[in-house]
Structures are given as structure tokens and as C-alpha cells.
Amino acid sequence: MIPAKFDYVRPSTVEEAVSALQQGGDDAKIIAGGQSLLPVLRLRLAAPSVVIDLGGIPELRRIAEDGDRIAIGAMAPHHDVMRDDLVKEHVTLLSQATATVADPQVRHRGTLGGALAHADPAGDLGAVALALEAEFVIAGSSGTRTVPAAEFFVDYFTTAIGEGEILTQVRFPKYTGWSTHYEKFNRTAQAWSMVAVAAALRVEGGSIAEARIGLTNMGTTPIRATGVEQALVGQPATADSVRAAAEHATEGTAAPSDADAAADYREHLAKVLTGRAVLAAAG
């Protein structure tokens, strides 16, 4: 199907984009890579009056080191993020999870910021941003503000980005030398995660000194598995201790039931995949 009619603007600065968004009001829609938005428009699940394309703002594609952080422009395509040397070295988990998103064609167009702002609970990158305590830089008419990941994901497809605001950058603390793994469970190639687990560990002298665990598709937002994290710290990364810690994986979750899986099956998966993710990360 063909999208309903809309006007199209391609601003060349963030300021112009914010002003176009404010002029467009409720009916304006930002397009980043368009890999979620265009199917929605084609199916006519949405019919914005104006589409504002961020593709004309080159600075939004930059990936750079900024002190103790790696700052990734919201329009950096998945393909660039997963191959970037800085990301691979300092935010390895993001690189690993991004490589599992969709398929090569979608990764060429789809963007980190677009995926996070879309906030599909089955999307892979929210759990990573949450577990790694990323910061979200959001631009509006009165300048920019920074929102921590713990406050960014509000609900199903809903984030802290307000009306008239645009996500411009995602900043990840460096996790240099951490052991990481993204364990994704789905049925077919290019399918969304039924459940997935993002794990980052700092291992010191054979035991886990720090742990960050994020869950994909176990609620209406990505979920931080703090119970698992606490149970892992101070433990050796052995199968028995990891399995015991993974029993905490369902705490604070509200797994959905849908055509892919019932909630209780997802709860089972969360525990099993948490164990696998932590053991794989620990190597």
C-alpha cells in the first residue's frame, strides 16, 4: 500500500528541525531511518500531515569519544554503530546487540536514535541503553536537556521525548574491558526478540565485581534486572552460581502474552537466557 499524503521537509540543522516540528504540531512526525515508520505509514496506521526528515543533518550521524563517554548521534545507522571501532572497544554490548537487529538492509537505513525513540518493547537496543546507563540528549525550543536511561522509557512506544522535542544523541559511559553478551531468542531470521538479555560484567580475579543486566520484551519498556545483578556480584562465574542468580530475572517484569509466546513461557525464557547471557559474557 501507499502512504496517505503528507508534506515533507528536510531541515539541515537541529534548530530548523525543532522549529519545523513545532510548526507542524500534533500531526508532524519525525523520520529517522524510516524502517519502522514507513511500514506504519504504508499500512496507514498513521497519517501525519508533515514528515520531517533528519537525514539532512550530517552531525547527527557522528560517533565520537567525549571524555569518559562515547557519544553517538541519533541518526547513526545500525550498520555504522555495530562496526565503529570506538563502540566495539568501549561499548561492546551495543555493537553485539545492534548486529542482531533485523537484517542487513534494515541496518543500513535504521538508526540508533530512531529505534530508541520508537521504543518498541521488542526492540533490542533499549535493554542495552538501560543496562549501560546511557544518557539521552533531547533538543527542544529552549535548548537541550539530558535524560538518564532509567527515566527515558516511559511505556509501550512512549519515551520522555516531549512534544516539539527531538532526540539528538545517545551517550554511553565507557565499559572498556567489560565482558559482554547479547542473547536473543526468536523463531526465524530477522524476527523481533521474543525475549532477549543484555549482559555486561566486570570480572576481577575470577569473580564478578559488577554486573549490568537488561531485559528485552519482558514488559512495556526495557527492564533492568537489578535482582540478578545483585545476586551475581561477588560470585564466581560458574554455571551453578549464575543459574541461581538468573532465578531473579523475572522480578519486576510484566511479560506480555501474544502470538509468539505466553507470559509464563517468556518468564521461563528470561531465566534461561539470563543464565546463557551471563555465562557467554564471562566466557
Add this chain to the structure above:
Amino acid sequence: MAEVRVTVDGVNYADEVEPRMLLVQYLRERLGKTGTLIGCDTSNCGACTVHLNGQSVKSCSVLAVQADGGEVLTIEGLARDGELHPVQKAFNECHGLQCGYCTPGMIMAAVDLLGDNPDPDEGEVREGIEGNLCRCTGYQNIVRSVQRAAQMMKPGASAPTETPAPVAGD
């Protein structure tokens, strides 16, 4: 209306298009490049795969205006001087198709894959074409075709020789 200036298969075009026009519609309906097919309408099947600025994309999920200033390569621009691209030859030789509907997209995805990884193993081929569905489920010969193309494209490789097409269950 919006203006789109784009190079498609080596030819420059400038057109006024509706912003909602998809790249695949532009290619097929404006430029008559019907070698690029529409399959699923849900971004899943990859039949409409073309290259935009050297990277494979699903042209049903790109607006024509988003390609403005860019360079598009379709299946119709792959052959040079009447000589098929090695990936096209390999699909022919290894019978990498059944009904053929997915073939243009498969070939464009495979060309992108081999540009990135000139010597993929079977697993890497399957990952590399995971954005393309073959409803005939004819993946075995498609994977063989891509690996055959990789051999043919190696520096110093001799011209392809006729080999019998593997048959199902082979």
C-alpha cells in the same frame, strides 16, 4: 510535490514526485525499471532490494525523496557491456532460483554481502541474505550460488565454467 535528483544505474534523473512516493514505485512506475519487484508490502521479503549509495536497502521502505542526491543501483544496472555480473552468472549456473520472484532482490543482497565479505562461509551467506525470503524455500541453491559467485570474483579466478546445476536433495 518535491524534487528528486538521483542517479539510477548510471543515468541522472530529476523529477517532481509526491513526497509519499516510495523509491520502489519511483523506479518501477516513473523510470520503468520493473526488474525491481514488490513482494510483501511489510518490509520483510527483500524482493525490492536495490543499492542506495553503495548499500543494500529495501526500496519499499525508502521514500523516493530520501534518495535525493544519491546513487541507486538496481538489478538492471548490474550487467556491464552485455556481460552478466558474476553473481548473476552464478545464480544461472547453480540454478539459484525456482519461481524467480525473489531473485533480483537476492542478487542485490548477495552483491552487497560479497562486497563486504568476499569469502563468506555458508553461515555467513545465510546471515547475509536473511533480509530476503524465498517463498519456494529454494535456499540451498541460492546459498550455493552466492558461494560460487565468491569463487568467481576472487582475484585471478578463471572464467566460469559450466557445471551441472545441483538438484534438490543433492
